[in-house]
Structure formats: C-alpha cells, structure tokens
Amino acid sequence: MPDYQLLIFDWDGTLVDSIGRIVESMHRAADACELRRCSDAQVKGIIGLGLPEAIVSLYPELVDPLLIERFRLRYSEHYLMLEAEPSALFAGVAESLEVFRAMGYRLAVATGKTRHGLQRVLEGRGWSDYFDVTRCADETASKPDPLMLQEILAHCGVSPRRALMVGDSSFDLLMARRAGIDSVAVGYGAQSLTALSAHEPTLAIDCFTELRAWLERRVDMQRIGVSAHVG
Known part of the structure; x- marks a missing residue:
C-alpha cells in the first residue's frame, strides 16, 4: 500500500x-x-x-x-x-483541502489552463501560495504528455509511487499512467466514470469528500498496521 x-x-x-x-x-x-x-x-x-x-x-x-x-x-x-463571478468550488473541496494539508500531504495543481488564467483564479480566492507547486499547459507539454507531472514530482522531490493524480478527464488519467502515478477518477466533471474506467484508476469517486474519506481510512489502516507490528 x-x-x-x-x-x-x-x-x-x-x-x-x-x-x-x-x-x-x-x-x-x-x-x-x-x-x-x-x-x-x-x-x-x-x-x-x-x-x-x-x-x-x-x-x-x-x-x-x-x-x-x-x-x-x-x-x-x-x-x-x-468568470466575473468566479466558478464555485465543488462541495467539500475547500474543507477537504484543509484537512489534507493538516494530514501532512503536499498539494499541487496540474491543469490545462494558462498560467495567467490559473493565477487569476488563485489570486481571486486568496490561494496564490496555497499549493506547493502548480503547472499549466502553456508552460510545459499539454496533457496527456506526462511532462507536467514529472516536473511537479521533481519540484517536490517525490517519487511517482508516492503521488496521486486526481482528475475528471481521460487526459488526466492517461497522463498519470504515463508518469507511473496512481490516479483517482472524478465522475462529477467532464467525463463519466464509465468512460474513465478504461484507464484503471486506483479509486473512482462521485463526490470530492469520498477522496477525503478514502485517504483518512488509509491513514487509519497504516496506523493500525504499525501499532500491531510494534506490539
């Protein structure tokens, strides 16, 4: 695991x-x-x-x-x-990201947006420095080329097996596979979970809070495993 x-x-x-x-x-x-x-x-x-x-x-x-x-x-x-009125975050996103940070995860964004477009929305939310690193399509190769993810991994000093890509399109999941990274398929965005299942994601979710629950369960299981091993 x-x-x-x-x-x-x-x-x-x-x-x-x-x-x-x-x-x-x-x-x-x-x-x-x-x-x-x-x-x-x-x-x-x-x-x-x-x-x-x-x-x-x-x-x-x-x-x-x-x-x-x-x-x-x-x-x-x-x-x-x-976007004069910024698009809303999906339900549970803001709270879950805060939980992820508190759990010690590093957070990154890999997007097809331009740098100018992403920076505009991040600044609008007061998130200019929220993520450890962000990469945009106009400053690297577009998805599904894995270069975007490889650059994020290099910046963070994290190996592919220690990273998880979360996305709603086949381009996200194919990019993750090419980079050797596990993926989470999001079914409430651009493409259905049926379409995304062909890319064999590690997890498929219908709402963002399912990701939070899944990660929390994993952490709990790891703690139990460590405790049992020590005992």
Missing part, C-alpha cells in the same frame, strides 16, 4: 465547477468565427487539454493561424466575462 505524500489535482471539473462555462464559451467562439457548433459532449471530451490543442482537436479543418487565434481570443473573452 503506497504511502502517498503528494496529491495532484486537475482544476476545471475536479476542484472547480466550471465545465458549463467552458462549453458555453466554446459555442460562443464558434459562432463568432462562423464555425459549426460542436456538441456539448464533444466539447467536454477535450476538456483537460491546453486551449490550442483543444481547438485543433474540435476543429481539425482549421489551418489558418489567424482564424485559430481569433477563435482562441473569442473563447477567452467570453470565458472571462462569465
């Missing part, structure tokens, strides 16, 4: 309830650029990727760099307008 030291979280759809805003912003960008609207399911299927990779995945026919940049700008403008 690995003794986890580092918990790594995706942001959108894992900690923050922002999926609906991402989908709407993609639709509005398509309208502004006179492109077909993708279905909600198609948009949810690319959440987790960096924005440039997401646009190319949804619209492989786009080859004009100027049109791609126009799409990116329209998406960003609409998303920022919606």
